[in-house]
Amino acid sequence: MxxxxxxxxxxxxxxxxxxxxxxxxxxxxxxxxxxxxxxxxxxxxxxxxxxxxxxxxxxxxxxxxxxxxxxxxxxxxxxxxxxxxxxxxxxxxxxxxxxxxxxxxxxxxxxxxxxxxxxxxxxxxxxxxxxxxxxxxxxxSKSYKKRFLTKLGNKFVFIPVENVAYFYAEEGLTYLVEIGSSVRYVIDHSLSELESDLLDPLKFYRINRSMIIHLDGLVEIKPYLNGRLALAMNAKSEDALVVARERVNEFKSWINQ
Missing domain, CATH: 3.40.50.2300 (Response regulator)
Incomplete structure (x- = not known):
């Protein structure tokens, strides 16, 4: 062949x-x-x-x-x-x-x-x-999640998916961070579940093992160490948001869709 x-x-x-x-x-x-x-x-x-x-x-x-x-x-x-x-x-x-x-x-x-x-x-x-x-x-028949139910203090709140800046995983938990905010919410889904079934791939991209970003929350892209890319989002983050080197080409294609 x-x-x-x-x-x-x-x-x-x-x-x-x-x-x-x-x-x-x-x-x-x-x-x-x-x-x-x-x-x-x-x-x-x-x-x-x-x-x-x-x-x-x-x-x-x-x-x-x-x-x-x-x-x-x-x-x-x-x-x-x-x-x-x-x-x-x-x-x-x-x-x-x-x-x-x-x-x-x-x-x-x-x-x-x-x-x-x-x-x-x-x-x-x-x-x-x-x-x-x-x-x-x-x-x-494919449809994607429209909102996430999460808990803030002693009350439950709904976060519309369009308000999400990014998701990240840390110590066995998955967090949601809103656009224009530094507040994080715990959600009951793994990053793998979010990536494969719940999020629109035209809007969300998994930049590395521990983070999925929302295109609407992306503000800036800069070169980073070892051929990677550093992202600035419309939300505060204590850690650098970095696109893994093996995902850079695919990420560029996704951005340019």
Whole structure:
């Protein structure tokens, strides 16, 4: 299997290549590209490839743009992305499967096994109906949390999600900090729950292991040590708000959405 890898994050590129080589020894990543422009140029020689592994948010825009005018594209595409809202749109571009980041090895292997069964003589990728039904059910009904119930002193208060500057975890507890405030509230959700199920990924981003920020509360971005970024939020914080180095490229794409 000859693969075209479309991915602008070096760490993600390395991980995908490692998963492919460890699980499919006779498969080879022929080319790797990092931009819509480079991707488009490779599509002009699409016969060089049997499969495309494709991120969606690239440095110069959405990878979907590269498919414009490619009505005769007949090879399958597996999209690998941190954003779930493009799942339905991906079906317009020969989507065989849709894998969310952070990449789970077994999930990607399962997607690659689908490609292994793909019949290259068919006009479009052979998607099973259960996969389509699950995608449609999940992504068309997706809703996000609108407010958080928390306790302040001896009373309970509601904090609308649009008033949140950031969430952070400390000593086993998760805290919410309001925009324009230094007051913190304890909430009954882990950062993982917030990131995966409760918060809109277009508005909230996990910048490191212990913090999720709200785009509306972001004031300033500055370079920081070791290739990281330091953020200023519209809320007080005793500690530096730092984007982890391995998340910097993805964070920039998220900001530039």
């Amino acid at each position: 000859r693969i075209l890898l479309v991915e602008d994050e070096p760490l993600a590129q390395k991980r995908i290549k490692s998963i492919v080589s460890q699980n499919f020894s006779d498969w080879k990543v022929i080319d790797s590209v990092q931009s819509v422009r480079e991707f488009r140029s490779k599509l002009e020689n699409i016969s060089n490839y049997d499969l495309i592994l494709c991120d969606i948010h690239l440095a110069d825009g959405l990878s979907f743009k590269a498919f414009a005018g490619m009505a005769d594209l007949k090879i399958p595409v597996i999209f690998i992305t941190a954003y779930d809202e493009y799942a339905l749109q991906s079906f317009d571009h020969n989507c065989l499967d849709y894998v969310l980041k952070p990449i789970d090895e077994q999930r990607l292997v399962k997607a690659l096994q689908k490609a292994q069964k793909f019949n290259p003589n068919s006009e479009t990728p052979s998607l099973d109906q259960s996969f389509i039904n699950n995608i449609v059910k999940h992504y068309t």
